[in-house]
Amino acid sequence: MVNLTLSTRSAADAPGDALVIALVSDSAGTNGAALAPGHDLSRKIVTHLTSVIADLELGGKVGEVTVVAAVPSVASKVVVLAGIGDLGSGSDDLENIRQGVGTAIRSLSKKKKATVVVPGTTAEIVAATAEGVALGAYAVSKAGTTNQDAVDAVVLVGPGDAASRKAVKRAAALGSAVAYCRDLVNLAPNLLYPETFVDSLAEKTKGTKVKLKSYDMKALRAGGFGGTVGVGQGSANEPRIAVLSYAPSRPKATIAFVGKGITFDSGGLCIKPAGGMLTMKCDMAGAAAVAAAVLAVAELGLPVAVTGYLGLAENMPSSTAQRPSDVVTMRGGTTVEVLNTDAEGRMVLGDCIALASESAPDAIIDIATLTGAQVIALANTAAVMANDDALRSRVVDASATVGEAMWPMPLPKELRSALDSINADLAHKGGSEGGMLTAGIFLSEFVGKGIPWSHIDIAGPAFNDKGATGYSPKGGTGFGVRTLVGLAESYV
Missing domain, CATH: 3.40.630.10 (Zn peptidases)
Known part of the structure; x- marks a missing residue:
């Protein structure tokens, strides 16, 4: 099961295999995608990523995942842009965050350490992001083997208040429980x-x-x-x-x-x-x-x-x-x-x-x-x-x-x-x-x-x-x- 922690450090400085940043879509469909709020990235990094978003004509729709290598001033090896749709605060919007972040984390199955920027500052958004990570970081183990295909550790960069810390703790517990349920269902019936x-x-x-x-x-x-x-x-x-x-x-x-x-x-x-x-x-x-x-x-x-x-x-x-x-x-x-x-x-x-x-x-x-x-x-x-x-x-x-x-x-x-x-x-x-x-x-x-x-x-x-x-x-x-x-x- 993934080790899930919360940090307030700069996302750009976080070492690891990947830095996941959410993309939001333009509900009017005229301006393409944009970086989700909540990041603390420098103007240089934002300018670079905005150029990539425009050049690739990214839409930010839920499930859209784009890997960008060699981003200047970013310590992680790659930046992963994860579409989460038109960001709001309703239950559907929170589920879009779970699905979008979960898709991105699932795409990192061969990597071991990742950082995810929380696309907002509320405890509800922190919770949805953490749950997306915890649920997406699961991979089925083949019989008789130890699972080597899931992300080991994810650091969430976001607010460090008590409500956010509680949300991450809850997400980790849910992720562990869901993983156990999935493991049981996936076991062969002779086992x-x-x-x-x-x-x-x-x-x-x-x-x-x-x-x-x-x-x-x-x-x-x-x-x-x-x-x-x-x-x-x-x-x-x-x-x-x-x-x-x-x-x-x-x-x-x-x-x-x-x-x-x-x-x-x-x-x-x-x-x-x-x-x-x-x-x-x-x-x-x-x-x-x-x-x-x-x-x-x-x-x-x-x-x-x-x-x-x-x-x-x-x-x-x-x-x-x-x-x-x-x-x-x-x-x-x-x-x-x-x-x-x-x-x-x-x-x-x-x-x-x-x-x-x-x-x-x-x-x-x-x-x-x-x-x-x-x-x-x-x-x-x-x-x-x-x-x-x-x-x-x-x-x-x-x-x-x-x-x-x-x-x-x-x-x-x-x-x-x-x-x-x-x-x-x-x-x-x-x-x-x-x-x-x-x-x-x-x-x-x-x-x-x-x-x-x-x-x-x-x-x-x-x-x-x-x-x-x-x-x-x-x-x-x-x-x-x-x-x-x-x-x-x-x-x-």
């Missing part, structure tokens, strides 16, 4: 399965204020977690439920995060086509986001009690796998008829939501790569459903603040009948209509009475199987971590 997921959590929580409890197959059977047992019984790698808890003294709120952790989803006996399995190592991205968020909340010392419930299973076909038409008893006693073994995530989530409800938290938020319907409807924008309008709005507002795209969706009462079963209390899925919504309705059945609950479907944005863009690498994106942390912060 990450329920048992090794729990081993990773045990190692990660050492020396922190987060406590870990886990349920093995024997405990799951004894505890009545029929959904989790059913999904995992077809695999040689037995399922687990992991519980991460952070409990500060006199918390201002108590929140439960629930994450779907299907470490590989073959579809079970309702097996997926071969092409449909290529990205199914990412079906545990919700659990990874929850684990990372709890760790970040603890590192930041937020006065909010947070417990993460991770439903971990591998969905495989075998002679012991559950069948379509099986009826299982979930945590809490609800019986469920399994109609399609490839709709397995809602079963582990149902068990975990029921378990979370037993502690009567102020809110329960689950996050999951749950339905293909979400991808069809919203692509890389996550869907947010809830039994409480205020909580749904709180989740969406938190996502907008941190720069993770989410959209509110309904839970239509008329679709509940699609989950009726003659053999059990509940069928575990409806028909083809409104599949994303009926999945949410199913989950709502396991929420304790009177507890505000929200469901976040991240099937689209959790994994990037195309090319890297902005601060997002190819592979696991770490989507949802920052929203969960921002949501916890909203209770402070």
Whole structure:
């Protein structure tokens, strides 16, 4: 993970491999790009860079990266001009800073030390810049190797007030958490399965204020977690439920995060086509986001009690796998008829939501790569459903603040009948209509009475199987971590 520090020294004097300076675009489109405010560069340096900007006809649009060598009076080997768009102070403008700076940092993957000039003086701009650096400085490690392709250290040149220092510290914590989430998602499924997921959590929580409890197959059977047992019984790698808890003294709120952790989803006996399995190592991205968020909340010392419930299973076909038409008893006693073994995530989530409800938290938020319907409807924008309008709005507002795209969706009462079963209390899925919504309705059945609950479907944005863009690498994106942390912060 990148070492992130804040300095008030002159940017031109900072040694290193690269000096990153933001470019802003002209909203009228007449004057081209210009150096963003906040730099302390001499007139000689500004004149040189302004000439380069004009000669290359740079526009300053978000994601535009230009490397300039041999800039006079600059100690760094190269100057990197990073487009951040039309600079303002709104949430979209701050996200443009994250994306623009993140793109520039990602382009420096072969360099080890960089300096980034903060394009402004407010703590919000410092935060966005630092987050862009922390998120963009990630590179996937190949199996069995040590990552050598990410920037090691970045110095931010900007205001040195207490709010700015706090913003950089928070960005570093978020960057570390998102990197952990991405690492988990990117691990091969023969390396990450329920048992090794729990081993990773045990190692990660050492020396922190987060406590870990886990349920093995024997405990799951004894505890009545029929959904989790059913999904995992077809695999040689037995399922687990992991519980991460952070409990500060006199918390201002108590929140439960629930994450779907299907470490590989073959579809079970309702097996997926071969092409449909290529990205199914990412079906545990919700659990990874929850684990990372709890760790970040603890590192930041937020006065909010947070417990993460991770439903971990591998969905495989075998002679012991559950069948379509099986009826299982979930945590809490609800019986469920399994109609399609490839709709397995809602079963582990149902068990975990029921378990979370037993502690009567102020809110329960689950996050999951749950339905293909979400991808069809919203692509890389996550869907947010809830039994409480205020909580749904709180989740969406938190996502907008941190720069993770989410959209509110309904839970239509008329679709509940699609989950009726003659053999059990509940069928575990409806028909083809409104599949994303009926999945949410199913989950709502396991929420304790009177507890505000929200469901976040991240099937689209959790994994990037195309090319890297902005601060997002190819592979696991770490989507949802920052929203969960921002949501916890909203209770402070």
